[in-house]
Amino acid sequence: MDRFQAMQVFTRVVDANSFTRAADSLGLPRTTVTTTIQGLESLLQVRLLNRTTRRLSVTPDGAAYYERCMRILAEVDETEALFRHVTRGPKGRLRIDVPPSIGRLIIIPKLCDFYSRYPDVELVIGMSDRPVDMVQEAVDCVVRVGELQDSSMVARRIGAFQIVTCAAPLYLQQHGEPGTIEDLQHHQAVHYFSSRTGRNMDWDFVVDGEVREVQVAGKVAVNDAEAYVACALQGFGLIQAARYMVLPHLESGELREVLPQWSPSTHPISVVYLHNRHLSPKVRAFVDWIAELFGNCPLLGGCSKDMAESECRFASHEKGNTMREIIDRTNTAEAIF
Template sequence: MDRILAMQVFTRVVDTNSFTRAAESLGMPRPSVTTIIQNLEAFLGTRLIQRTTRRLSLSPDGAAYYERCQRVLAEIEEIEASFQQVHRQPHGKLRIDMPASIGRLIVIPRLRDFRSKYPEIDLQIGLSDRRVDLLEEGVDCAVRVGALQDSSMVARRVGLIEGATVGSPEYLESMGMPETLEDLERHTAVNYFSSRDGRVIDWSFLENGKEVDVKMKGSISVNDAEAYVSCGLEGFGLIQSPRFMVLQYLCTGQLVEVLPEIKPSPLPISVVYLHSRHLSSKVRVFVDWMAALCESCPLLSGSDRDAQPCVPSVTDVATRHENGSIAELMA
């Protein structure tokens, strides 16, 4: 029996909480995964995984074995990585999850640069505003926006997202231009709610150096970033969006910024990954690449909250609009 392979299969079954998902992530037939676990349990002389119709759970021996497997496999990966860094580039499949807007507008338009640097990494990119479970879904790392809740993950902050409060010209002509935060009480907003718990997310501003939360009234709520911007373009109410998502519409006049002197609180961008995978060279190079990508644009680096060197002229936007590449506009 290949003990290292058995350890890898066992930890992946535990991480994904599924024989089927473990098999898919490892590129193996499901019967092979089942056989390997059965042979491993027979070799060790103990039951590692308790199987029910709905979920898997570790036996006490299984929990102890899992913890030791993590340490052994991490050490093996560290040894291999030390040689790979010298003799070859990072390689293998890298599973990433990120918000759809960041993926479509920021990462994918510049992905050719990553591919040219790391051609041996096979990328599997999930685009969703849903917060995935890295353990259960077999994801190597995820790009997340906002405050982080899960302390079991390793996180590296790679940037800050600048925001903007905007509305359509038609909406502002009908409702008027707010001049203060108090004026927002007579305005309608399109609200954004969390996919995780359904909670409507309050607006947040920085006024005189202090963070101020504002609860906006509105009759439409969505949980998708692109749909959120679309609702703003349709004039259903004010929206508070990442500036990179509304940049082209601000430049063409399809949206107008309100309260430009009272900016929304910036949101941190982080890449999170599992403790057991923190030594992976392919994860490390992706995190470094994301950090460099954010650093290259002030709208994502937080380097200057007042200057806007990424904002192009209306002529530039009209010329480049056919590409739909926000990454080009922000370069």
């Protein structure tokens, strides 16, 4: 039995909810489709489908096998796409997830440039700061700020946020301007809390080459970057924000930098993708494009060429997703049943 063809037939039957429609879409006789499913069930020694003359339904084992088949077939398609129509460039649907501020202020304004290079890519952009399950939500890659923890991902460092401490003139008129870090104990801050943990992000400053964390009181906490800046503009307190976000307000005088002699630590920015997705031409195209985009922007801590070209591997296994690995996963999927 051709196991890959059997997987294709099975998934098409499930998608079409019909042996006849699946046979028509695959250009096969209905008897071939029926025989293939029967052979697959015999091989796995489980029932994948319940069928009567009027109704077709997937068994629990069939549903689990379907999910694994879809992943394996998608990986086969991506592997073959590397060597097919190379001159045509990347093609297909690419789903990404980025922080809202990066999406609105950096990526969206440059989308015309992306599509001038890759007109056949269908880009689906999610904007959130919440943790994304890239497997369950079928996300190809994400852009994240801060140190990364997940050891199952591949991450490429593309830049860093330069952070500035600032406040509205109204706030400084009412509370005075801090002259030292110690003065912050008499001030109010607008806090930014993590959507993942619910805790406020720490304030810090780099003093004599070392990072010093500071506690600042506050009455308002938000988890949206635009709301964070808006609260500062209304005089609710000091903030530590990415300089690229507040630069227009600093230039207009709506916000004023304080304690400029002590800069907060920078926040690394990375584009992250699953270890078995990095071969996809469309993922590679987006990763290279956004790395170039950040590298050309001084406010985003444009990386050196060496850093931009290097990739940080959090997993210990080799790069690459070979056909041998796909076949091994096929055997594993079948062994479960």
